[in-house]
Amino acid sequence: xxxxxxxxxxxxxxxxxxxxxxxxxxxxxxxxxxxxxxxxxxxxxxxxxxxxxxxxxxxxxxxxxxxxxxxxxxxxxxxxxxxxxxxxxxxxxxxxxxxxxxxxxxxxxxxxxxxxxxxxxxxxxxxxxxxxxxxxxxxxxxxxxxxxxxxxxxxxxxxxxxxxxxxxxxxxxxxxxxxxxxxxxxxxxxxxxxxxxxxxxxxxxxxxxxxxxxxxxxxxxxxxxxxxxxxxxxxxxxxxxxxxxxxxxxxxxxxxxxxxxxxxxxxxxxxxxxxxxxxxxxxxxxxxxxxxxxxxxxxxxxxxxxxxxxxxxxxxxxxxxxxxxxxxxxxxxxxxxxxxxxxxxxxxxxxxxxxxxxxxxxxxxxxxxxxxxxxxxxxxxxxxxxxxxxxxxxxxxxxxxxxxxxxxxxxxxxxxxxxxxxxxxxxxxxxxxxxxxxxxxxxxxxxxxxxxxxxxxxxxxxxxxxxxxxxxxxxxxxxxxxxxxxxxxxxxxxxxxxxxxxxxxxxxxxxxxxxxxxxxxxxxxxxxxxxxx
Numbered sequence: 001x002x003x004x005x006x007x008x009x010x011x012x013x014x015x016x017x018x019x020x021x022x023x024x025x026x027x028x029x030x031x032x033x034x035x036x037x038x039x040x041x042x043x044x045x046x047x048x049x050x051x052x053x054x055x056x057x058x059x060x061x062x063x064x065x066x067x068x069x070x071x072x073x074x075x076x077x078x079x080x081x082x083x084x085x086x087x088x089x090x091x092x093x094x095x096x097x098x099x100x101x102x103x104x105x106x107x108x109x110x111x112x113x114x115x116x117x118x119x120x121x122x123x124x125x126x127x128x129x130x131x132x133x134x135x136x137x138x139x140x141x142x143x144x145x146x147x148x149x150x151x152x153x154x155x156x157x158x159x160x161x162x163x164x165x166x167x168x169x170x171x172x173x174x175x176x177x178x179x180x181x182x183x184x185x186x187x188x189x190x191x192x193x194x195x196x197x198x199x200x201x202x203x204x205x206x207x208x209x210x211x212x213x214x215x216x217x218x219x220x221x222x223x224x225x226x227x228x229x230x231x232x233x234x235x236x237x238x239x240x241x242x243x244x245x246x247x248x249x250x251x252x253x254x255x256x257x258x259x260x261x262x263x264x265x266x267x268x269x270x271x272x273x274x275x276x277x278x279x280x281x282x283x284x285x286x287x288x289x290x291x292x293x294x295x296x297x298x299x300x301x302x303x304x305x306x307x308x309x310x311x312x313x314x315x316x317x318x319x320x321x322x323x324x325x326x327x328x329x330x331x332x333x334x335x336x337x338x339x340x341x342x343x344x345x346x347x348x349x350x351x352x353x354x355x356x357x358x359x360x361x362x363x364x365x366x367x368x369x370x371x372x373x374x375x376x377x378x379x380x381x382x383x384x385x386x387x388x389x390x391x392x393x394x395x396x397x398x399x400x401x402x403x404x405x406x407x408x409x410x411x412x413x414x415x416x417x418x419x420x421x422x423x424x425x426x427x428x429x430x431x432x433x434x435x436x437x438x439x440x441x442x443x444x445x446x447x448x449x450x451x452x453x454x455x456x457x458x459x460x461x462x463x464x465x466x467x468x469x470x471x472x473x474x475x476x477x478x479x480x481x482x483x484x485x486x487x488x489x490x491x492x493x494x495x496x497x498x499x500x501x502x503x504x505x506x507x508x509x510x511x512x513x514x515x516x517x518x519x520x521x522x523x524x525x526x527x528x529x530x531x532x533x
Contacts, residue, residue, distance in 0.1 A: 027054060027055055027056065027057075028055070028056060028057035028058070028059070028084075029044065029055060029057070029058050029059070030059045031058075031059060031060050031063065032059045032060070032061045032062055032063075032086075033061065033062040033063070034063060035063065035064065036060065036063040036064065036065060037063070037064045037065060037066075038065055038066055038067065038068065038069045038071075038072070040063075041060065041065065041072060042071070044058070044072070044075075045071050045072060045075045046075075048072075048075035048076055048078070048079045048082065049074075049075040049078050049079070054081050055079075055081055055082055056081060056082060056083045056084065057082070057083065057084040057085075057086075058082065058084070058085055058086070059086040060085075060086060060087050060090065061086045061087065061088045061089055061090070061114070062088070062089045062090075063089075063090050064090065064091055065087065065090040065091065065092065065096075066090070066091045066092060066093065066095075066096050067087075067092055067096035067099050067100055068095055068096055068099070070099055073099040073100055073102065073103040074103070076100075076103040076107055076110070077102070077103040077106040077107055078106075079107060079109070080107075080108060080109050081109060082107070082109055082110055083109055083110060083111050083112065084110075084111065084112040085110060085112070085113050085114070086114040087100075087113075087114060087115050087118065088114045088115065088116040088117055088118070088142070089116070089117040089118070090118055091118070092115065092118040092119075092120060092124075093118065093119055093120060093121075093124065094119075094120050094121050094123035094124035094127070095124075096118070096120075096124075097115065097118065097120035097123075097124030097125075097127055097128055098123070098124065098127040100113075100115070100128070101124075101127040101128045101130065101131035102127075102131070104128070104131040104132070104135060104138065105130075105131040105134075105135065107137070108137055109137060110137055110138060111137055111138060111139045111140065112138075112139065112140040113138060113140070113141050113142070114142040115128075115141075115142060115143055115146070116142050116143060116144040116145050116146065116170065117144065117145040117146070118146055119146060119147055120143070120146045120147075120148065121146065121147055121148060121149075121152065122148050122149055122151035122152035122155065124146070124148070124152075125143065125146070125148040125151075125152030125153075125155050125156055126152065126155040128141070128143070128156070129155040129156045129158060129159035130155075130159070132159050132163050132165075132166060133158075133159045133162055133163060134162075135163065135165060136164070136165050137165060138165055138166060139165055139166060139167045139168070140166075140167060140168040140169075141166060141168070141169050141170070142169075142170040143156075143169070143170060143171055143174070144170045144171065144172040144173050144174065144198070145172070145173040145174070146174055147174060147175055148171070148174045148175075148176070149174065149175045149176065149177075149180065150176060150177050150179040150180035150183070151180075152174065152176075152180075153171065153174070153176045153179075153180030153181070153183055153184055154179075154180060154183045156169070156171070156184070156187075157180075157183035157184045157186065157187035158183075158187070160184070160187035160188065160190075160191045160194060161186075161187045161190045161191060163191070163193070164192070164193050165193065166193065166194055167193065167194065167195045167196065168194070168195060168196035168197075168198075169194065169196070169197060169198070170198040171184075171197075171198065171199050171202070172198050172199060172200040172201050172202070172225070173200070173201040173202070174202060175202065175203065176199065176202040176203070176204060176207075177202070177203050177204060177205065177207065178203075178204055178205050178206045178207035178210075179207070180202075180204070180207070181199065181202070181204035181207025181208065181210060181211055182207050182210045184197070184199070184211070185207070185210040185211045185213065185214040186210075186214070188211075188214050188218045188220075188221060189214045189217045189218060191218070191220065192219070192220050193220055194220055194221060195220055195221060195222045195223065196221075196222065196223040196224075197221055197223070197224050197225070198223075198225040199224075199225060199226055199229065200225045200226065200227040200228055200229070200253070201227065201228045201229070202228075202229055203229065203230060204226070204229045204230070204231065205229070205230045205231065205232070205235075206231075206234065206235070207229075208226060208229065208231035208234075208235030208236075208238065208239065209234060209235055209238045211224075211226070211239075212235065212238035212239040212241070212242045213238065213242070215239075215242040215243075215246045215249065216242055216245055216246065218246075218248070219247075219248050220248065221248060221249060222248055222249060222250045222251065223249075223250060223251040223252075224249060224251070224252055224253070225251075225253040226252075226253065226254055226257065227253045227254065227255040227256055227257070227281065228255065228256040228257065229257055230257065230258060231254070231257045231258075231259065232257065232258050232259060232263070233258075233259055233260055233262045233263040233266075235257070235259070235263075236254065236257070236259035236262075236263030236264070236266055236267055237262075237263060237266040239252070239254070239266075239267065239270075240263075240266035240267045240268075240269055240270040241266075241270070242270075243267070243270035243271070243274045243277060244269075244270045244273055244274065246274075246276070247275075247276050248276065249276065249277055250276060250277065250278045250279065251277075251278060251279040252277060252279070252280055252281070253279075253281035254267075254280075254281060254282055254285070255281045255282065255283040255284050255285065255309070256283070256284040256285070257285055258285065258286060259282070259285045259286075259287070260285060260286045260287065260291070261286070261287055261288050261290050261291035261294075262291075263285070264282060264285065264287045264291035264292075264294065264295060265290075265291060265294040267280070267282070267295075268291075268294040268295045268297065268298040269294075269298070271295070271298035271299070271301075271302045271305065272297075272298050272301045272302065274302070274304065275302075275303055275304050276304055277304055277305060278304055278305060278306050278307065279305075279306070279307040279308075280305055280307070280308045280309070281308075281309045282295075282308070282309060282310055282313070283309045283310060283311040283312050283313065283337065284311065284312035284313065285313055286313065286314060287310060287313040287314065287315070287319075288313075288314040288315070288316070288319065289314075289315060289316055289318035289319035289322065291313075291319075292310065292313070292315045292318075292319030292320075292322050292323055293319070293322040295308075295310070295323070295326075296322040296323045296325060296326040297326070299323075299326040299329075299330050299333060300325075300326050300329045300330060302330070302332070303332055304332065305332060305333060306332055306333060306334045306335065307333075307334070307335040307336075308333065308335070308336055308337070309336075309337040310323075310336075310337065310338055310341060311337045311338060311339040311340055311341060311365070312339070312340045312341070313341055314341075314342060315338065315341040315342060315343060315347075316341075316342045316343065316344075316347065317343060317344050317346040317347035317350075318347075319341070319343075319347070320338065320341070320343045320347030320348070320350060320351055321346070321347060321350040323336070323338075323351070323354070324347075324350040324351045324352075324353060324354035325350075325354065326354075327351070327354030327355065327357065327358045327361060328353075328354055328357040328358065330358070330360065331358075331359060331360050332360060333358075333360055333361060334360050334361055334362040334363065334388075335361070335362060335363040335364075336361065336363070336364050336365070337364075337365040338351075338364070338365060338366055338369070339365045339366065339367040339368050339369065339393065339395075340367070340368040340369065341369060342369065343366065343369040343371065344369070344370055344371060344372075344375065345370075345371050345372050345374040345375035345378075346375075347369075347371070347375075348366065348369070348371035348374075348375030348376075348378060348379055349374075349375060349378040351364075351366070351379070351382075352375075352378035352379045352381060352382040353378075353382070355379070355382035355383075355386050355389065356381070356382045356385055356386065358386075358388070359387070359388055360388060361386075361388060361389055362388055362389060362390045362391065363389075363390060363391040363392075364389065364391075364392055364393070365392075365393040366379075366392070366393060366394055366397060367393045367394065367395035367396055367397065367421070368395065368396045368397070369397055370397065370398045371394075371397045371398065371399075372397070372398045372399070372403070373398075373399060373400055373402045373403035373406075375397070376394070376397070376399050376403030376404075376406055376407060377403065377406050379392075379394075379407075380403075380406040380407045380409065380410040381410070383407070383410040383411070383414050383417060384409075384410040384413045384414060385413075386414070386416065387415070387416050388416060389416055389417055390416055390417060390418045390419065391417070391418060391419040391420075392417065392419070392420060392421070393421040394420075394421060394422055394425070395421050395422065395423040395424055395425075395449070396423065396424040396425065397425060398425065398426075399422065399425040399426065399427065400425070400426045400427070400428070400431070401426070401427060401428045401429075401430035401431035401434075402431075403425075403431075404422070404425075404427040404428075404430075404431025404432070404434060404435055405430070405431060405434045407435070408431070408434035408435045408437060408438040409434075409438070411435070411438040411439075411442050411445065412438050412441050412442065414442070414444065415443070415444050416444060417444055417445055418444055418445060418446045418447065419445075419446065419447040419448075420445060420447070420448045420449070421448075421449040422448070422449060422450055422453065423449045423450070423451040423452055423453070423477075424451065424452045424453070425452075425453055426453065426454055427450065427453040427454070427455065428453065428454045428455065429454075429455060429456055429458040429459035430459075431453075432450065432453070432455050432459040432462070432463060433459045433462045433463075435448075435450075435463075436459065436462040436463040436465065436466040437462070437466065439463075439466040439467070439469075439470045439473065440465070440466045440469045440470060442470070442472070443470075443471075443472055444472060445470075445472060445473060446472055446473060446474045446475065447473075447474060447475040447476075448473065448475070448476050448477075449476075449477045450476070450477065450478050450481070451477050451478065451479040451480050451481070451505065452479070452480040452481065453481060454481065454482070455478060455481040455482065455483065455487075456481070456482045456483065456484070456487065457482070457483055457484055457486035457487035457490070460483055460486065460487035460488075460490040460491055461490045463490070463491065463494075464490040464491050464493055464494035465494070466494075467491070467494035467495075467497075467498045467501070468493075468494050468497045468498060470498070470500070471498070471499070471500045472500055473498075473500055473501060474500055474501060474502045474503065475501070475502060475503035475504075476501065476503075476504060476505070477503075477504075477505030477533075478505060478506055478509065479505045479506065479507040479508055479509070479533065480507070480508045480509075481508075481509050482509065482510060483506065483509040483510070483511065483515075484509065484510045484511060484512075484515065485510075485511060485512050485514045485515035486515075487509065487511075487515070488506065488509070488511045488514075488515030488516070488518060488519055489514070489515055489518045491506070491519075492515075492518035492519045492521065492522040493518075493522070495519070495522035495523070495525075495526045495529060496521075496522045496525045496526060498526070498528070499526070499527065499528050500528060501526075501528055501529050502528055502529060502530050502531065503529075503530070503531045503532075504529055504531070504532045504533070505532075505533045506519075506532065506533060507533045519532070
């Protein structure tokens with residue numbers, strides 16, 4: 001798409017000039033977060049009305065638009081080029097939503113409408129529901145954070161029973177309870193086209209049971225997000241039963257639902273026979289080492305799950321050990337999130353053994369677990385020999401220069417790791433010097449995060465020397481350290497030579513005018529860096 005970044009004060013003639021200077025079809029207009037109101041977007045009306053410029057996307061998010069004037073929606077009704085309209089976080093309300101609904105009912109090209117955070121309420125939801133009942137073009141409808149409640153959910157459910165075009169709907173953060181969830185459940189029993197249903201951050205509670213029951217019959221839903229809905233053990237248990245027979249669901253997100261160990265166990269039982277679910281989110285559910293054990297046993301048999309999140313659960317070392325044993329036998333899982341899971345050095349040790357044995361894991365998140373230097377030692381041994389791991393997050397893991405040195409030695413032999421995150425540790429100058437030495441030899445790493453690591457100017461020269469040689473690093477973040485002018489000057493010399501870096505983070509480093517001047521001179525020479533903080 002040919003993207004036009006227009007300011008709200010632009011006159012109609014100027015907008016037309018911009019469109020007339022390029023014959024590229026499928027232009028998009030971005031007015032996001034410009035403080036625009038209805039008067040400011042008047043210059044778009046004639047373009048929409050006349051279909052000039054082949055506009056396919058308009059982004060008006062985060063403004064003060066109400067649509068109450070009616071002119072915009074009237075032009076939209078007549079337009080036959082626009083496909084995507086973003087209106088999230090404006091002042092549209094129920095009346096503006098009604099006017100938009102009228103336009104949607106007539107427009108024959110619009111396929112994506114984003115209307116989240118506009119307080120349209122159940123009245124606005126009713127008007128939109130009426131519009132999509134017979135609509136054959138809208139494929140994605142985002143209505144999150146609109147306070148539609150059970151009543152609004154009921155209106156939309158009635159529309160879903162007959163709608164045959166909608167593929168995705170987002171009803172998150174709408175104060176929908178068990179009653180509204182029940183209405184939606186009845187709708188998806190009849191609906192045969194909806195593929196993605198997002199209902200995160202509501203209060204459906206026992207309504208999850210009816211949703212689970214609908215999955216026995218529904219054969220179109222591929223993604224279901226019920227995060228933060230208080231579904232509890234009972235809801236998880238019924239979903240587990242549904243997973244034993246459902247063959248279409250690919251992604252199930254159940255984070256922050258208090259399903260606890262028993263609920264996780266019921267999900268785990270289903271995973272032993274389910275062969276279609278690929279992504280499972282169970283973070284922040286009070287799942288302990290016993291629940292982790294049941295999930296681990298299921299993963300030994302499961303042949304479809306490739307991504308699982310158990311972050312913010314109560315796994316501890318024992319739970320991590322059980323999951324590590326599963327890694328040795330599972331050849332499908334490629335991403336596992338275990339951040340803030342109360343894992344220590346012993347758990348990290350066993351996970352390292354699992355990483356040595358696995359040939360499938362590509363990403364592991366261990367951030368905010370106190371694995372320390374001892375845990376880092378074992379993980380470094382795994383990184384040295386593992387040939388599939390592409391990303392590891394070790395943020396806030398209690399790693400000092402000692403652990404960083406062991407990691408650096410491993411990086412010299414590793415040829416697969418592309419992203420390494422070490423934010424908020426105590427790597428310090430000694431650790432960075434060794435990491436810099438590794439970067440001189442490593443030819444796979446593309447992104448490294450070293451924010452908040454007590455790094456001073458004493459290691460900047462070595463890091464700069466490494467960046468002059470390394471031609472694979474695309475992003476390096478060194479925010480919240482103590483590089484000061486001296487460190488900035490060293491790094492600036494590297495930026496003049498390096499042609500692979502695109503993103504550089506140097507914020508909060510005490511860099512003054514002298515350092516900034518050198519960085520500015522480097523940017524005049526460097527043709528690859530497109531972002532520097």
